[in-house]
Amino acid sequence: MDSITHTLFGLALYGTVDKADMSRKTKAAYLITTVGASQIPDIDVISKLWDNEGLYQMWHRGITHSIFLTPIWALLFYFFCLYFLKVKDKRLFYLGLLAVFIHNTSDLFNAWGTGYLEPFSPIRITFGTISIVDFVFWLIFAVAFLLSRRNKVRTPFYFRMAWCFIILHLVIQTSQGYILHREYKVDYDQVALSANFIPWTFSVITKKDNTVTIYDDNLFKEKEALYVLNSKEDAELETLFKQRPEAKTLFEWSPFVVIVDDDKQLGVYDPRFYRNGQSFLFEYIEKNSLVE
Known part of the structure; x- marks a missing residue:
């Protein structure tokens, strides 16, 4: 999902918590945990600072999205709140665990896919049944927010119901x-x-x-x-993979690719992102560079 949706997931989790008897510092700990843990798997984008081999497709959706790292991220936020905010509440760990789980699992449902089982399996799991920007999610959370402004006492109820509708939408969309x-x-x-x-x-x-x-x-x-x-399935791709390691990553991570091999280019692209004559994910080399 996109960053806005992940942020909304975190805010919606925060909304489900009854904060009537909480101190200001405790509320801050809950907000930091729900929103921060909803975003933390996307920290892998910084890998572009050192990844010179194209190991990550768009420097994203790698091991930080693994389900096996979920408790590590949750503990990180638990100890952050304990050390910096002096808030000791074991519910923060479970809330962080849930927030990271929602992030990693929701990413399975759009076309990008994710390394959900890394490092034990390099397979990219993708269902492609939810758009990376799903406005139905936004609408449901917006309704819950507006209702909570009218009756703040029932805020947790409204956001818990919002999550029920989110799950219902996910089930209907994925079933189709x-x-x-x-x-x-x-x-x-x-x-x-x-x-x-x-x-x-x-x-x-x-x-x-x-x-x-x-x-x-x-x-x-x-x-x-x-x-x-038309995919040129008989094309030799070793030269492409050697010069553009990103192409090998794309070839391995996509369900399948279209291979381009003409007078000008040798490359591969993901047809799931093909629009108006080109794909957003296209890795190639120019044929004239091979001659040189």
């Missing part, structure tokens, strides 16, 4: 994506999903032999083929 995925698997070798901004609509990316086809589809309309792409 699962049904579509099963339907397409009958006719294609590989299938990947990328949820659109409009709820219940998906880009369905399929691959059969050398052909990648991208469809716009949902359960309530006829599918529409948006793009048909």
Whole structure:
């Protein structure tokens, strides 16, 4: 998910806590823990300062998103509050644990995927059933916030209900994506999903032999083929991987790629991010650089 959504997750967790009898310092500890722990896995973006080998796709979604590091991050915030704020409350650990778990698990549902099982498995888990920016999440939290302004006593109730609706939206959206995925698997070798901004609509990316086809589809309309792409599956990629290590990372982390091998370029791109003739994730080298 995007940083705004992760921040909203943290604020919404903070909203579920009954703070009527809390001191100002304790409230601060809870706010720092819920919001901070909701963001901490994204600290891996600083890896771009030393990662010269392209080991992380866009320097993101690596081991810091591992489910196995969840208690480590929770302890970090627990001891931070204990040392700096002098607040000793074991509930802070469990709240931090929940916040990190929500961050890492929610990232599984969009097209980027994440290293959820690192370091024990390098596999990138991605369902593609929730848009990376999901405005339904924003709307639900906005309603809970507005209701809480009208009746502050019932604030925890409103935000707990908001989480129920979040889970319901997640289940409905993912169930529809699962049904579509099963339907397409009958006719294609590989299938990947990328949820659109409009709820219940998906880009369905399929691959059969050398052909990648991208469809716009949902359960309530006829599918529409948006793009048909040709992948040069017989291309030799060792030179590309040697000169652009990022390309190897992209090749390994994506469900499947489109290989480009023409007179000008040798490269790979992720078709889940293909829009208007190009993909956001495209790693390549110029053929003239090989001649030189």
